[in-house]
Amino acid sequence: MTTAAYTVEELMACVVSRELRDGELGFIGLGTGGRAFVMAVGIPTVAIRLAQLRGVDFIAQYGVKLEPLIEEAPACFTDADLLDWRCRAMIPVEDALDMFRRGMMDWGFVSGAQIDPYGNLNSVCIGEQKHPKVRLVGAIAQTDHCAHARHTMIILPHDRRAFVERVDFISGLGFGDGPGYRERFQHRGGGPGKVVTTLAVLGFNEKTRRMQVESLHPGVTRGEVERNTGFALAFPDPIPTTPTPTDEEVQLIRTRIDPKGLFLQAKVR
């Protein structure tokens, strides 16, 4: 298969899709706008549909909606349009959270304003919580996903503002301060699985629990990743290149899954 021209968002969606397995269940919250929407909603949505079209029996819940067809997604995510979007069940948010609590959710797709080497996330504030420099939106269900989902898939733009040595506030628990931290709280969820960024795919060292590079996206250098990360990262030797989307994947995204750019270009209203 030849390599097609693709966008970084298409690449990220393909990377995420390859992690999804038969019989797994994933939850995507519907909300936020612009770039945050592409990271938290758009990329996982396209990834799941790609996996399904490849024959993977992955079950997805979008907010209250169980398995709506992405091809029928409304151009506008208001309540009325979402209610009219056909799906297999309407599951109240509290019941969805109960499913998390019982350990039924395999993947929680999360994002945030900051992440540290142990995969802890912050969406509450920049600066001190009582007197912040910037007050952000709040913990939302990010905390709940990070505690309960079997793994979290963290999707972020890769820059020094986001990748910091210490997050200003831990609202979503990764591996805390390292080995043994999560275990103390007997969380059912296993913590961060992958971090998929605009530059690289990263995972976590099983012993140290620190983030490490798994592959660099085509054309991205080690130095570029280091310059855009506020903490030391381990790199494999040699450093693999993230597999590029196939022609078929790009075609599927552009003609069938996201022809209007609702998800990967945030053209949803």
Add this chain to the structure above:
Amino acid sequence: MIDAKILSLREAVASVPDGANMTFGGFAAYFTPMAFVREMIRQGKRDIEMTSVAECWVADHLAGAGRLRRARFSNFMFEGMGRCYNFSRGVERGEIAVEDYSHFAITSRLVAAALGIPFLPIKPMAGTDLMHTRGFEAEKARPFACPFTGESVLLVPAARPDVAVIHAARADRDGNAQLFGNTCVIDEQARAASRVIVTVEEIVDDGVIRAQPELTVLPGFLVDALVDAPFGAHPTGMYRYYDPDFAFLTDYYAASRDEAAFRRYLDEYVFDVADHWAYLRKIGIRRLMALRADPGLGLARIHARTLS
């Protein structure tokens, strides 16, 4: 005692004391009791405390008017837009105190109160900084070992707001209230609160309610006061009644970035209009009719056309 529960908007708002701990209906840009909130600001209600899941439009209005003293909540963000500037400014300046929770944790506090029990065990928040910041009253949550299995849990105390304000679609004169579509956590909020005020698009004959009892989200015995407030959620939307007024919401968001601009917004749409009816006159019948939902579609026909 006929119609003993029915109050004017002015009377219902006047019955809420300054400093009240309040919870509000509404989710994203929908079914938010905005007429009530505007009247609160108009009447000078102050030092308000919110016990909230995500009632962004209420929080940002009260914050921008300088009336919000503190908030315990999961998140305030405008769907499709971003963070709430008035609210953020208030927190950044130290004028609004915050108590952060995860969505599940704050909901569990309301559920505990709704169930009439003192606390609920939950798992999330353990190990995060949400646990390390003190709440307004002593502890937000306490780590605890399950007495039966030894499993580590967090106990969160019941949260009992003084007043819940819910904007519903319709109710009979006894306050049996119905809401179409997404209802979020309003039944928990209403059961948790000491007092429940319901504003509605229309007060209907009880036969209308009886014909579809499965739509009743709040039984009348939970409702202390009922207010007739058509278009009472504007500029947010009301499923099957009218769409969110996106042009208005977009202008609001632009104004909220700047204090002087927001002051002008408050003057124009809150202080310089005498009451909700004057507000609706200002918005204009033409605009309101354009937002009105087609009963078959659930949304406005103009909007439906732009969808395809």
